[in-house]
Amino acid sequence: MNNTNVIGKILVIDDESINAETMMDTLEDVNYQVSIAANAQEAKRLIENQTFDLVMMDVWMPKQDGMSLLEEWTSAGFLTPIVMMSGHAEHKDVVRAIKLGAVDFLKKPLHDILPLVRKLLSNEATRDNQNSITGIDFDQPLKVARNIFEKEYFNHHLQKNNYNIAAVAVKAGLERTTLYRKLKDLGIDKNKA
Known part of the structure; x- marks a missing residue:
């Protein structure tokens, strides 16, 4: 796929390769760039090295x-944003996923995922533009x-x-030592680059 035409990068994490490949084919046909991970460990490696618009x-x-x-x-x-998928989900699984931060929960096999992906990515763009806060109860x-x-x-x-502590300290109006302490208290890894 020509990278100049990519309209979004999506990570599909699914141990059932037929599902993942079907999703990839569907999404790549309309110029999404799709990466596949068969398990959590592969997904973590991909996330360390790339950024995605949707998981x-x-x-x-x-x-x-x-x-x-x-x-x-x-x-x-x-x-x-993370969308959870399952072919065997119960209502309590859906509720738990949403409470944990998932933006949606889909029942597999997936049918007609393009409208959903377009909606989620356009919502994400809108949310980015508004600098809104998510996840606060x-x-x-x-x-x-x-x-x-x-x-x-x-x-x-x-x-x-790019994890430049000095730049973030200036932006936040904090001394660097105060910022280091604040990041430690919040459990934020300041070295993730």
């Missing part, structure tokens, strides 16, 4: 399942909500400034 992840996978990977990534401040105590905001704020500026 579509199966719930049931060997070793580490999709739910625990979703929880791991959202706890770490992962900002890419306003019924939480102020300290909890503030920590969620600060974590998202610092992750955003660290990524935007």
Whole structure:
């Protein structure tokens, strides 16, 4: 595929290769760039080296399942929208996935995924333009909500400034030592580059 025509980068995480390849064929036909990971470990390697506009992840996978990977990534401040998929999901799985930060939950086999992908990616572009805050439950105590905001704020500026602590400190109006302490308290890895 010609990279100049790519309209979005999508990571599909599914141990059933026939599902992943069918999704890839469908999405690449309309100029999405698709990478496939067969398990959580492969997905983590891909995420370390590339950025994606959307992640579509199966719930049931060997070793580490999709739910625990979703929880791991959202706890770490992962900002890419994640759609969970399953052919055997129960209502409680859907509720749990959404509470953990998934933007949607799809039943497999997937039919007509293009409208959904287009909608999610256009919503993400709109959300980026509005600099909106996601994932804050306003019924939480102020300290909890503030920590969620600060974590998202610092992750955003660290990524935007290529993890340059001095630049982020200036942007945040903090001394570097204060920023280091704040990042440590929030559990943010300041060296992720």
